[in-house]
Amino acid sequence: MERLQKVIAQAGVASRRKAEELIKAGMVTVNGQTVVELGTKVKASDRIEVKGIPLAKEEPVYYLFYKPKGVITAVTDDKKRPVVLDYFPEVKERIFPVGRLDYDTTGLLLLTNDGDFAQKLTHPSHEIEKVYVAKVKGVPNYSQLKILEKGVRIEHYKTAPAKVSIISSDAKKGTAIVSLTIHEGHHHQVKNMLEKVGFPVLKLKREKFGMLTLDKLNPGQSRRLFKKEVTDLLRLAETNSLSKK
Numbered sequence: 001m002e003r004l005q006k007v008i009a010q011a012g013v014a015s016r017r018k019a020e021e022l023i024k025a026g027m028v029t030v031n032g033q034t035v036v037e038l039g040t041k042v043k044a045s046d047r048i049e050v051k052g053i054p055l056a057k058e059e060p061v062y063y064l065f066y067k068p069k070g071v072i073t074a075v076t077d078d079k080k081r082p083v084v085l086d087y088f089p090e091v092k093e094r095i096f097p098v099g100r101l102d103y104d105t106t107g108l109l110l111l112t113n114d115g116d117f118a119q120k121l122t123h124p125s126h127e128i129e130k131v132y133v134a135k136v137k138g139v140p141n142y143s144q145l146k147i148l149e150k151g152v153r154i155e156h157y158k159t160a161p162a163k164v165s166i167i168s169s170d171a172k173k174g175t176a177i178v179s180l181t182i183h184e185g186h187h188h189q190v191k192n193m194l195e196k197v198g199f200p201v202l203k204l205k206r207e208k209f210g211m212l213t214l215d216k217l218n219p220g221q222s223r224r225l226f227k228k229e230v231t232d233l234l235r236l237a238e239t240n241s242l243s244k245k
């Protein structure tokens with residue numbers, strides 16, 4: 001027996017939080033009966049419908065994608081701009097991106113139809129480590145890097161401690177390549193952090209997500225995650241949230 005919201009999330013219909021909202025709003029039926037109780041347990045043979053549509057029992061699938069530049073992290077776009085789902089024409093499951101990368105950011109993006117997995121990995125308290133490499137205008141000095149490491153105030157929040165280092169710099173062009181490791185995932189966070197200390201981002205790439213890298217992939221290519229990678233990521237998210245309690 002599983003909790004109803006978990007089963008809906010795992011079917012790829014919605015995140016667990018969204019599934020809870022759908023249940024509370026009376027949009028979910030189990031064997032023909034509307035269920036508004038969040039704790040309700042269901043079994044595999046139960047007939048679940050969300051907004052009158054039967055829940056398709058999809059196998060959970062997980063992809064690691066090397067997102068190219070000029071692609072929106074979305075399933076569809078009403079202005080018909082390229083979206084990450086365009087790169088998965090053969091995939092039958094209803095996959096969606098886990099978190100987001102900006103239109104002009106390249107790098108590692110996960111996609112899945114498992115809403116529960118997506119929520120665990122993107123929840124701020126689970127703190128999965130992400131490594132970004134940015135080309136910036138200007139060359140930061142030691143004290144500017146230290147400010148970033150300690151955390152900077154951006155609009156309504158202060159960034160958590162980060163790891164920052166300079167990979168290389170080009171004094172002639174007045175640019176530097178900076179590596180930044182963060183746990184959070186605020187909108188435009190890396191660009192905002194570097195901008196805050198005076199270094200606008202010219203190019204941005206996410207190179208690592210937890211233990212995953214872009215190894216052997218080119219922009220636009222993807223691969224399935226191994227079972228062990230999925231369980232390792234979930235364990236990492238779980239360990240991080242436990243260590244905060």
Ligand code: URA
Pocket residue numbers: 100101102103105187188189190191192204
């Ligand atoms: N931070 C950003 O500023 N942009 C991204 O795409 C990801 C992290």
